[in-house]
Amino acid sequence: MxxxxxxxxxxxxxVQSPESMAALERTAGADPDRFWAAYWSQRPPYDRGEVTGPGYWQAVCAHLGIPPDRRLTEELTAADLAGWGxxxxxxxxxxxxxxxxxxxxxxxxxxxxxxxxxxxxxxxxxxxxxxxxxxxxxxxxxxxxxxxxxxxxxxxxxxxxxxxxxxxxxxxxxxxxxxxxxxxxxxxxxxxxxxxxxxx
The missing domain is CATH 3.40.50.1000 (HAD superfamily/HAD-like)
Structure with missing residues (x-):
């Protein structure tokens, strides 16, 4: 070796703590099970650099039926980054x-x-x-x-x-x-x- x-x-x-996960759920205002299904299903293109952070969160919101706006996208991005630090x-x-x-x-x-x-x-x-x-x-x-x-x-x-x-x-x-x-x-x-x- x-x-x-x-x-x-x-x-x-x-990995994300229960507290950081709860913060994301509150920010999104969505059912936790539906939120995490959307979060992970849309993650691969984001991880591979095929979409930006705003593009990723717009896809997550679309999956959840939540109208995305700039403020919500920024808040979700901030909460997500904090949860992995x-x-x-x-x-x-x-x-x-x-x-x-x-x-x-x-x-x-x-x-x-x-x-x-x-x-x-x-x-x-x-x-x-x-x-x-x-x-x-x-x-x-x-x-x-x-x-x-x-x-x-x-x-x-x-x-x-x-x-x-x-x-x-x-x-x-x-x-x-x-x-x-x-x-x-x-x-x-x-x-x-x-x-x-x-x-x-």
């Missing part, structure tokens, strides 16, 4: 530990441009990654093979020398089908133990 390719949300950054410092510390040991670091994240720009402006640890495969900029998202293939090319290593870490088993399975090693993330401590075993 010469490189570790990290997922972002659910591994380094935390919490970092797990334990995993950030692990990045430094791996970099100090000469391990090449890569990032592969399904992330829209609005959120990517915010992370780049506020999270200096992103500079540790030699390769940043952000779905909004590479035009493909996990578990599409093209997303992993882009990272493999940019890392310049055989797939078998790259460990992919993600909290979603289906994304890890997709990576393994392309020859990468895989680790389903459950906690920073479990990942650290697995990495230590691989590096000794």
């Amino acid at each position: 010469k490189a570790v390719l990290f997922d972002l949300f659910g591994v380094i950054a935390r 919490e970092i797990d410092q334990r995993t950030v510390d692990l990045l430094g530990h791996l970099a100090d040991r000469g391990i090449v670091l890569g990032l592969l994240s399904n992330i829209p441009e609005d959120l990517a720009a915010r992370f780049e402006a506020t999270q200096p640890w992103l500079e540790r990654f030699r390769v940043r495969g952000l779905s909004c900029r590479i035009g493909s998202a996990k578990p599409e093979p093209a997303a992993y293939e882009w990272c493999i090319r940019e890392l310049g290593l055989p797939p078998g020398e790259i460990l992919f870490v993600d909290d979603r088993p289906e994304n890890v399975r997709a990576a393994r089908r392309l020859g990468l090693q895989g680790h389903v993330f459950t906690s920073p401590e479990a990942l650290r133990r697995s990495l230590e075993a691989a590096l000794t």
Whole structure:
């Protein structure tokens, strides 16, 4: 193993909390089940950079039958970005530990441009990654093979020398089908133990 390719949300950054999800539901003023069905069904083009934030929220509102306006779109965007901003410092510390040991670091994240720009402006640890495969900029998202293939090319290593870490088993399975090693993330401590075993 010469490189570790990290997922972002659910591994380094935390997923949406119940409080942040409730804030989005209140802002939209929609039934929660219908809201989240619309939220996720319209998300792939946003993550791949095919639509802007306003375009994404207009599609969500259309799905819900809510007339979108500029103010509502801005409020939904702000609430959404806030809900994805919490970092797990334990995993950030692990990045430094791996970099100090000469391990090449890569990032592969399904992330829209609005959120990517915010992370780049506020999270200096992103500079540790030699390769940043952000779905909004590479035009493909996990578990599409093209997303992993882009990272493999940019890392310049055989797939078998790259460990992919993600909290979603289906994304890890997709990576393994392309020859990468895989680790389903459950906690920073479990990942650290697995990495230590691989590096000794």
